Amino acid sequence: MSGAPDAGAPGLREVGRSITRKDGLAKVTGAAQYLDDLVIPNAACAALVRSAYAHARLARVDGRRAAALRGVLAVVASADLGEIGARRFGSYTRDQPVLARDVVRFEGEPVAAVVAEDADTARRAAALVEVEYEERPCVVDVERALAPQAPLVHATPPALGRQGRWPPVAGTNVCARVVIDQGDVAAALARADVVLERTYTFPRVFHYTLEPHGAVASVTADEITVWTNTGHPYQLRQELADTFGLPLNRIRVIVPYVGGSFGGKSFPKLEPLAAALAWKVGRPVKVLNGVEGSMRTNRRNGATCRVALGLMRDGTLVAKRALVLLDSGAYADSGPLVAEKASVRMLGPYRVPHYRIEVQAVYTNTTPAGSYRSIGGPQTVWASESMMDEAAEALALDPVELRLANLAARGDAIRPDLRPMDADLADDLRRLAKTMEATEATRGRTARIGRGVGVAIANPADLPISTSIVRLHYDGSVTVLCSTVEVGQGLHTVLAQIAAEELGIAQDLVTVVSPDTRFGPYDWSSGASRGTTIMGSAVQRACRDIKEQLRGLAADNAGVPAAEVEVAGGRVSVAGRAPDYGEVIREWWGRPAGEVIGRGYVRNLGPSPAFWEIGMGGVEVEVDRETGEVRLASYTALADVGRAINPRQCEAQDVGAVVMGLGHTLWEEMVYSESGSLLNASMIEYRVPLATDLPARLETVLVENGDGAGPFGAKGMGEGGGIPVAPAVANAIAKATGVRIRDLPLTPERVWRALREAPPRKDGGA
């Protein structure tokens, strides 16, 4: 399945090897410098005063007592920031102020900041800031937000951001509305032999990266510099340029080591505030969240999916109608993009001739929601893959066979404007089933064990825009400038392998550096499983540019036409000689000097998206009927990766995705009170998966057909593994118990209640 750790894929030397990750040593030895490790000279520290209410008018912010504390430099509210305080940021919807202005829209929203010589003083002073609120009625879930006469989170509809396409709907709490459709759904549903109508809900969950959000900003007359653990240095650059009215060349974003993102560090977070404070006090300012702050900074969009599915008796899907309501919280963040992606993901990887999918991103008075590992995927696939099993049961068909009968084949159109299916899904699913059977054969079955299969196709974000610079030094070593962020996904290692393979050199001669927008060229984002495919292609192209230049240099050196020069295997063949790259460069420059600079641009890789991310999962569960506890006997994850550049990293990504998926499946949920208070903002009260929760057996299968649009046939992965977890588990529970649960997480309490309420089944299992 995966390449041996010390040999490349067939015909390849560096690609396909499970080399040790490039950032591993620094991370395990503590040498890696994360944001909080940086020491910025003369930096002051900020502490935030956060709103006590979910929705209120800000009547008064009085910082006088705080300002009197020794060591306090400034107490800053929106009004103190002049024009910057009045501006709104947001890549999709310009709705978020640097500090709450006149109105607070969620509990925990930053209302004021205290800047002091040290963090402790800032914190103590922040507690002394007096804020008067006039509480307003709030909406803490989508149902209430969409009710007639609901209080509006934004009284006037915010403007679109630079990347925005879906405007807010005036007079409502709808932040963005996306509809995709095809055929005649009503007629098709009427014709169908069976129509199921179901509602599934997906909780609001938190990324829980080990490292919370933070930023240090410095503002000089020449430039604004922000050190931040963002996953989106270039999206952030634009937002800062807009906030401060500066050209792009005067914004510098530096990203040190990052302790996880999972989408939660995409787009601006604390950076505009840090920059505004630095501008205000004339010194660098550091703002760093704790976990409680980060849980009030960003989360995943919760979802309610109302789905009607029509099938013929033989199992053929004929129509799907869905309304997906995303709980996007108080500010849009990437909610509109999540809505767009959710629409296609709601379709699933199936041939559905008639469909209408509507997705609404809805403002509520809760933590703003944004990107989270496969945006819009887990929420919608939770519904659609649960429903496939429900349909199979209704039709008395095998759920796997039902899927096989409907899966899009290679080349099938998902939608006319999108890339046709580029994987062999049926093969993948059969392989998953076979692996599970092999696993199952090793143990007996009991009434408590059920099996379920979830299939997921992620629809990677559709902006394959990356550029890279690759520098070949005169000793043959290489530096890759890349602005995709190494957030822990192993990207730097993979890019080094791609560059080494393309150049025909050893990967240990390649360094991939972390983003600094002053130097490293443009990249769209670190997300959507795009690094290997999109940035990998940019790096590959830059390496090809280098090889083309080397032909020219060697031709110059030898006085022959470039056509007589061949570059292969790390050597340049010319006029009977085969110098290595370093020799060619040194000879051309006449010295141990100079370098060759390659550039790679990617703006598309064929039809959009550049690839379909394929992840599938199957699970065997044991349900304790007395307690409702669900234990995982085994879990099998399959990722159709095209080519595993680094198999061990692919496997680790898939395992990580599965474990993260277990979180929202079994335990995780951000709980808000009626008045919009977040009730479980701590590691104690917010339950994430523990090592002891892992499935007894966790298999990963990598499918490598070499059919990806990325380098050496690779396609993206790393998100797909988490998407099918919830429906697979719910499907397995249904098989084990006969009880279908449509609300996540599947906590013991929820399972136990469902078991109690369900009519007794005869066979006690599937």
Added chain:
Amino acid sequence: MSGAPDAGAPGLREVGRSITRKDGLAKVTGAAQYLDDLVIPNAACAALVRSAYAHARLARVDGRRAAALRGVLAVVASADLGEIGARRFGSYTRDQPVLARDVVRFEGEPVAAVVAEDADTARRAAALVEVEYEERPCVVDVERALAPQAPLVHATPPALGRQGRWPPVAGTNVCARVVIDQGDVAAALARADVVLERTYTFPRVFHYTLEPHGAVASVTADEITVWTNTGHPYQLRQELADTFGLPLNRIRVIVPYVGGSFGGKSFPKLEPLAAALAWKVGRPVKVLNGVEGSMRTNRRNGATCRVALGLMRDGTLVAKRALVLLDSGAYADSGPLVAEKASVRMLGPYRVPHYRIEVQAVYTNTTPAGSYRSIGGPQTVWASESMMDEAAEALALDPVELRLANLAARGDAIRPDLRPMDADLADDLRRLAKTMEATEATRGRTARIGRGVGVAIANPADLPISTSIVRLHYDGSVTVLCSTVEVGQGLHTVLAQIAAEELGIAQDLVTVVSPDTRFGPYDWSSGASRGTTIMGSAVQRACRDIKEQLRGLAADNAGVPAAEVEVAGGRVSVAGRAPDYGEVIREWWGRPAGEVIGRGYVRNLGPSPAFWEIGMGGVEVEVDRETGEVRLASYTALADVGRAINPRQCEAQDVGAVVMGLGHTLWEEMVYSESGSLLNASMIEYRVPLATDLPARLETVLVENGDGAGPFGAKGMGEGGGIPVAPAVANAIAKATGVRIRDLPLTPERVWRALREAPPRKDGGA
């Protein structure tokens, strides 16, 4: 002479304007971060134990008392550094250890280093390190160093460095020997009507940058990072790679704001030691000189020039023979390069059919000498231009006329292997003389006022190797990556003007960034007045590359052939539209996204050198016969710059060069005792020019014939102004007093003694 401050040169918009320097605001407001301002997390501080002797065997280094001090992390001597302690660095000659090993070769050589939690502890502990020396006989000047049986500074001849061409002469103290010759000198001298034989000496002087040398180094498993105020990040990268046995991609050199270099921060200085200490203690380590330390780190090569000059009665030069002995100190540094450049500079800008110039760089037990504003120039031009006046006097000719009769004409070969003269020297000299006459006409003459003219041609260092990356962002703003260091010469401003002019945009949309070898591409050096011409050309080429790419992008956008696209004036004309650059980029990427990356390589700009740097100077002096004090009534400097990219900066460079030249002319000299102790290592005892020393009138003339090989006809300047100062002043003194002095500096005592010893003259003046 210079363009008006708010208008470009004819036909140009940004070039020729005296815009405010880009780094000005940061520097005057204190926002600029110099090396000592940086805070590197967890950095320890080192203090150096420096040799008390100029030449000794190191018998014992005992750090036990020092190590016992609280806060001390390590006391490190050469033996503690293993293989690294045994290695030698040096770009031309590998002769310098990281810490003295077995032998010390100059007073102040680092013998050990104490690394401690803070600088004060390190200093106190350094005083506790006990060192036992066995003193050896030393040589503190070139005469003694070249005497038979002289003690050898290096017992075994060191190996050549990577850039080295001139090996040490075994069994002697000759570090490097360079000879250039042409014709039959002996025969020509025999035929000459007049032969003058003279010896001139030039003192050992110190650069006295406001900021001393320093470095902070961090060593991880992945890379060595050095923050340093070097002028040579890429030469340093190579030396660090060699010292630590690493490929180039694993060495990172970051250069913050630099407080002056003048050549004194070229090549490695404290950086290898800082890195070795960081490696040893496993933490970042900072080493920072004070002035006393920097005076024991680097200086200018002192010189003794023995010259024989043969002329015909009409003033025609027929032959020159010279032996130049450079006092290079204990380690070669760039001494061999200085020797090479001194050889050509000794020839002068004249037609000399027969010559033999021999230059020896000689080891002595004194501070190592290296590059210093026009390497080898002031020392040799001091001799040759003094001699032109002596010859004029001997032949009863006007000194200016004598020069005009012999100056190389445009296109004349200086040497067959070098670029023919590329300036109109006679025009330049006439213009200088005319400017001086205009100045003189405004006042009366007295016996104490004399006039002198010095003419200098610098021979810029012959390695036009630069690369640059220029990034055009999608809003039309620009970032220039350039590894030439802004050492105060105004380079960033000039490069911004060049990029803006070439791209047809406003200069305030251009940012030029400081070097970081991780990102910014290769550059040979920051010196030899090469930045504007060589790096400027690399930047210009990168901008042209961008324009060519823009044609392709716009053609793609419009669906027309690239031939139908025109790029001019910051706009792209295509299919009846004229979008600006940002629009073209955004349209091509389909978003506000992406960028265009231009690259520029320069490996030669025609025959070597890329240009002849032309500086001339004339002076009127007043000599106080009672005190020997020389006051400057007026000084006129002429620089033939081809094109002044920024006239005000050119003028400022010339003024700075003149003032620096006044230092070695009138006051500066590092004084060593017989036993090799430096006696005046402080601002009190080492006399630099003061504001009150400036000439009453200081004129600068910029000649702009648009004939340089650099962008828009520019050539380098900034060193030439300092070269003619000393001979011009000495010539003027001779005219004023009839007394010729051939040793610098022309201190009141030296002048007074010379006046006393000279036979009285009849006319009391020239």
